[in-house]
Amino acid sequence: MRLVNTQSQYVRIFDTTLRDGEQSPGCSMTPQQKLVMARALAELGVDVIETGFPASSQSDREAAALIGRELRDTTLCVLSRCLPGDVQASARALEGSAKPRLHVFISTSALHREHKLRMSREQVLESIRSNVALARQYVDDVEFSTEDGTRTEEDFLQQAVAVAIAAGATTINVPDTVGFTTPEEMRSLFQRLIANVPGARDVVFSAHCHNDLGLAVANSLAAIEGGARQVEVSMNGIGERAGNCALEELVMALKVRGAFFNADTGIDTQRIVATSQLLQRLVGMPVQRNKAVVGANAFAHESGIHQHGMLRHRGTYEIMRPQDVGWPDTQMVLGRHSGRAAVEARLRALGYWLEEEELDTVFEQFKALCEKQRVVEDADLQALMQDGAESQGYRLASMTVGDAGHRARATVELSDPEGQRLFETAEGDGPVDALFAALASATGVDLKLESYQVHSVGLGADARGEANLSVRYEDREYDGTGTSKDIIEASALAWLDVANRLLRQRSAAKSEAVAA
Ligand code: KIV
Ligand code: ZN
Secondary structure: OOOOOOOOEEOEEEEOHHHHHOOOOOOOOOHHHHHHHHHHHHHHOOOEEEEEOHHHOHHHHHHHHHHHHHOOOOEEEEEEEOOHHHHHHHHHHOOOOOOEEEEEEEEOOHHHHHHHHOOOHHHHHHHHHHHHHHHHHHOOOEEEEEEOHHHOOHHHHHHHHHHHHHHOOOEEEEEEOOOOOOHHHHHHHHHHHHHHOOOHHHOEEEEEEEOOOOOHHHHHHHHHHOOOOEEEEEHHHOOOOOOEOEHHHHHHHHHHOHHHHOEEOOOOHHHHHHHHHHHHHHHOOOOOOOOOOOOOOOOEEOOHHHHHHHHHOHHHOOOOOHHHHOOOOOEEOEEOOOOHHHHHHHHHHOOOOOOHHHHHHHHHHHHHHHHHOOEEOHHHHHHHHHHHHHOOOOEEEEEEEEEEOOEEEEEEEEEOOOOOEEEEEEEEOOHHHHHHHHHHHHHOOOOOEEEEEEEEEOOHHHOEEEEEEEEEEOOEEEEEEEEEOOHHHHHHHHHHHHHHHHHHHHHHHHHHHHHO
């Protein structure tokens, strides 16, 4: 049965990116990196940041102290096993914190008790009692977690939770440690715990779900339906094995389906993408393109039917606005599946308003281009549009670049504005220098470069080099761009782009003078 509330319930966001997330393979962070991430999480509006596990390493202790000195408004939490040494190490790490929380956990399931802890039920209960009480001697805010809680015999789980509450725990976290539970089981488990455990109504119940079956978000939402008022999440869902409940997915589910869940968080959703990208850079782990909310494709549309629908009404294929989570806008990716309407819309955004017939021609050229490359970028469309003008200028037919002793040698074959073939060879200090010298000598245009840059556009098999040049000529600046799979060829195309622009400019100036 769903909880029916007329008033929206506040759900605390407990972020464990820096603890459960950081302890997963490939995600470790230095204390300084944790501080950078903690600042971003605080700005994002999380209620609690779990900064680490002080008993486990010097680095975790340093990170807790460093973050504690700086972040004064967010509750900062550290993890401890139910061992006095761990609890004391955590208490020391929290000493400088303005809002400290001590998190104590022990496994409660029969499997863990028998094989991992080798402890009886009574020993586990006694350990909970003494360590939660010890933690309360240091701080008022104590969280207790029943590791492998969802696979624990329910009578024992209830006893463990009752003992922790009686010993002073203020938050009770029930983890689905191995991501085994289903949403229905989760919802009813929380309902029963809250209804039956003595003192349950005086504490906050929390869910901590792992994603082994891809159910971490669904299970966390179900726990909220069952009465949980804190969820433990990580940015981009990083965490042990398949990870934890992804912050961005849970928060947006609560926001987009607010009327259904009747629950809300304090997250500034417009900061989600920036925070996600910061984490991706810090740990060097990009999210997959189709990752919900923060993946590159989350608001990208390529198919003609979808693009057409989106151009008519964005609600046809988007349930949230990209700006609500921090993306600049929806992305209409132009590729093989795109239709005329999307190409026309993109051309208009670039300033080209075409007649029907012109659009037919450009659309045919666009389709031909899509046979060669997966994605057609704005620069490609601009190149298509400039085709007419470019045919009046110099065009690159072929080029070779190689060694000439200590120097480089380039040979270029061009067609000139009248269609005549030109060949030229030149040497230079490097391949690009030689190439530009050959182009200058073939065209008779001597360009004085102000800047020259190359960078990569696109990803993986579709990646291409883009070269950008700028030159100053008679007090005017001319920019040129060239794109190719080969960065040397991209550089030649950029050089010719500038030279042709300059020539067009000169011939336009001449025509104006004659007309005058
Ligand atoms: O997954 C888990 O059970 C945990 C606890 C230590 C909270 O991470
Ligand atoms: Zn965990």
